Amino acid sequence: MLMSVTLLLNATYEPLCVVSSRRAVVLILAAKAVAVQDTGEAMHSATTVVAIPAVVRLTRYVRVPFQAHAPLSRKGVFARDGGRCAYCAGTATSIDHVIPRSRGGAHTWDNVVAACRRCNHIKADRTLAELGWRLHHPPRTPDGASWRVLGHREPDPRWSSWLGLGEPVSA
Ligand SMILES: [Zn+2]
Known part of the structure; x- marks a missing residue:
């Protein structure tokens, strides 16, 4: 079958x-x-x-x-981002908070992206502005x-x- x-x-x-x-x-x-x-x-x-x-x-x-918003999940973030790191487009292995949680960033679809180990490690608790990085695509809430x-x-x-x-x- x-x-x-x-x-x-x-x-x-x-x-x-x-x-x-x-x-x-x-x-x-x-x-x-x-x-x-x-x-x-x-x-x-x-x-x-x-x-x-x-x-x-x-x-x-x-x-x-009716379900207004898809629940945020690691799998869902990977799927939305195509399994690619939002910063370098390499193979994602983790999720990252664009605005770090320690800096008040929310655990929401529009602040969570898939990231590779290297970018996640380099980025740590810094913001994109501090690193001079930018996102390939702004993270969106799927609907x-x-x-x-x-x-x-x-x-x-x-x-x-x-x-x-x-x-x-x-x-
Ligand atoms: Zn990366």
């Missing part, structure tokens, strides 16, 4: 979550969801062949509790459906148009 995953949309086309493709196929077979986009691959069972969906949509609307859906997962390019991540990349 292929361990692929499928993007699940609400009946309103709002992204809900990511499910295993096996689960998505089960939903389709139970008429609880319809395929919106196929992967071009198929799943073979004893009796039937089912196209593996990249995106499915629920046939009935489900209510989801919207894409974060709820993806968490720390790499988005499938076929999902991008549903997640507001820009134009889908054709395979």
